[in-house]
Structures are given as C-alpha cells and as structure tokens.
Amino acid sequence: MYKPKTIEEVEEALESIIKKHSLAPEVSVASVRKMVANDTGGDAKRASNIFTKAVLKYLERVSDMDELNEALQIFMDAWNHFPHPVLGGKSPVEMMQEMKAHGKEPEFMMNFSPSEIFGELYRLARERGKREHALIGGTPGEFAHIENLISGVKTVEDQRRVSTFIATHSLKLLGRIHATMPETMEPFMREVQSMMNHRFINTIEASGSPLLWHAMDTLTEGGTRPLPAFDVPYFMTTLVEAHRTIDQIGKKYEFDMRAMSVAHHVLDWMAMETPRRFGKEEARSLTALAYGIVGKVYDAVTDFESPTGTFEELARLGGWRTQSAFVSALSTAFFDVVYAVQDPHMLIVDAENAPDDWFSRLKSIAPALDDHFSDAGRPPPGSFPSQWV
Secondary structure (H helix, E strand, O other), X not given: OOOOXXXXXXXXXXXXXXXXXXXXXXXXXXXXHHHHOOOOOOOHHHHHHHHHHHHHHHOOOOOOXXXXXXXXXXXXXXXXXXXEHHHOOEOHHHHHHHHHHHOOOOOOOOOOOHHHHHHHHHHHHHHHHHHHHHHOOOOHHHHHHHHHHHHOOOOHHHHHHHHHHHHHHHHHHHHHOOOOOHHHHHHHHHHHHHHHHHOOEEOOOOEEXXXXXXXXXXXXXXXXXXXXXXXXXXXXXXXXXHHHHHHHHHHHOOOOHHHHHHHHHHHHHHHHHOHHHHHOOOHHHHHHHHHHHHHHHHHHHOOOOOXXXXXXXXXXXXXXXXXXXXXXXXXXXXXXXXXXXXXHHHHOOOHHHOOOOHHHHHHOOOOOOOOOOOOOOOOOOOOOOHHHO
C-alpha cells in the first residue's frame, strides 16, 4: 500500500534528486508543482501520461536502473502529494485518505516503478529462455553470453549482431543434440524475442522497452497522429499480470509447456498491436484470449484437440459472462495477432510435427495471410523484426 509523506519530505527529496542529477535550472520544485497543476480537462490518464513522459525526458541521462527508479519514485511522490486543480485543490493522497473506507485509490494516484515492471517482464522471459536453452543442449555459460549481448543492444545494428550470433549458435546446438529440423529452435527463439522486447532501455533518445515503443507506434499510427490519452503504467502492469496468469493457469490445468510458450508470444503481439485492449480487459481475460488463439491455430493446422482447453473452459477461466461473448472477442483478437506476426509458424505449439500443408490450413481460417509465408520463403525461426527496436 502507498505510504503518504509530508509535503516537506517530498520537497526535500525533490531538491536532493534535482541536485544529484544536475537537473537545474530546467527543473525545480516550483516547476514540478506547475507540471502537476497542469489542467488537462480532468483526463487523469492523459495528465499522468504527460507528467511521466516529461519526467522520463528529464532523467534521460540516468542509465543506472536503481538510480532511475529512485528518481522516478520521488517525482511520483510529488504527483501524489501536490494539489491538483481538477481534484478541487486536493492531492491524490488526500483523496486516498478520504476514500480509504471504500477500499480503493483515486484515479489520479500514481505508483509506478519501472525497475519492478520492466524488470519483472524481462525476468519472466529470461526464466523461459533459460529453460528452453537448456532443453536444446545449451550451457549456463552460453546463455549468460547471450544475455550480455542482449543487454548491450541499443541500435538496429546491435540487434542484427545479436540475431546473427543467435542463428549461428542455434546451428551449433542443432548439431550438439543431433537434430536436423530448425523448428526445434522455435521455442527458444520465441523466448529470445521476448527477452529482446522486454529489456529496459534508458538513453538520451528514449526511455522504455521495444515492446512499449511498438505499442506507442501503434497508437500514433506510425507517428502520423498525436499520442492519445493512454495510461502507460496501467498498460505495463496489466501486461505483467497477464504473463503471470498465463503461467498460473497453464500450471494449474497442466497445459502443454509449449502451448504456454506460444501464449506468452501471442500476448506480446496483442500488447503491441492492440494496446488499448490492455486498458479494457483484466489480466485473466487477456490470458484466456491468448490461450484461445493458441488453440484456434492448433485446431486449424493439426487434426488433434486443442492443448489449451475448450472455448467454454477458457470463457470461464477468463471471467467472460458468456461463451458467445468470449468467442466474439477471440475472433477479433485472433485476426489482430495472426495478421501481424512476422512468422505465423511460431504460433504452432508442436512446430516440429506440423504438417507440410500447415500454411494452407491456417489460411483457411485467416484468408488474408500474405502468401510469402511458405516453407521455402518464410523467415527463419526466431527472426527479429527490425521495427521492434
């Protein structure tokens, strides 16, 4: 629970962090108060998004995650303790205290820790990546080297170097385990993509993660429209909760481990292509949609039952009121994902045993799929889309 502070404590902390990171004269306690008091017509999400974006701009030279987290928390304390005109001159903390009896926080309350959110997303991807790497004969030392390479990616050229190394390393692992099909590498490649997408980057040019930037690009239609009101902390928090829920439900109902891997992959694509969905649906609803897409693809390309449960079961797990409501939402989410992914073969649970006509089968339920996807012409498993950086 958020612990209130005194105004004096907040102002002292602000003065200290401004001095520590040499933010003056651009930033002062008075200017932060003015930013907080900026009237955005009562739109809480837009106001918090503008404030967070401005603060990240001020802190763009802070590369150490712990120091960045410390500084952001201080600025968010200022947001929570300074008065807001749209709250009748009260602060979110004062509103929180008044609403305590109702057991909820006011809409303007901000409590977002990038080290916890971005760090947790990367940690979850790393755990899956480390597991898949070991399953195909990789050593802890080799995985540590891959992590070091990923942590150093700042540009598209850096990413190309990592993808080249991963491709070479994958061929080496195929030989080590005496495998001949490149599809053997797909589960590992999915998790490497996830690690790449969820790494936190804070530079002079930008702060955030490749996945978040892709989502912002979607919202602005490639930069051709201004960024609409969008609650970034809520979006990221919901994404973390949904990834956790995928694991929790998968383990509880003993879903195939590879089905869980594809569900994580699907969820990230949903976040990038339809970020607004993460402001409307709960984590469990998003999880049900992700598993539903996995099952829908599997049903289309194989002759076996879905490894992720029936639509009726998923509707119940996702908290949908009716099965028909879930199926309707699933239909939209399915096309959003399947028409966006770089390599639809990565959506198949048992990639090694997919039938030769997998693409024509998938196209029977997704007729607008590009024909350049074929066994001869599709990207290699795990290819990194350049727009993710």
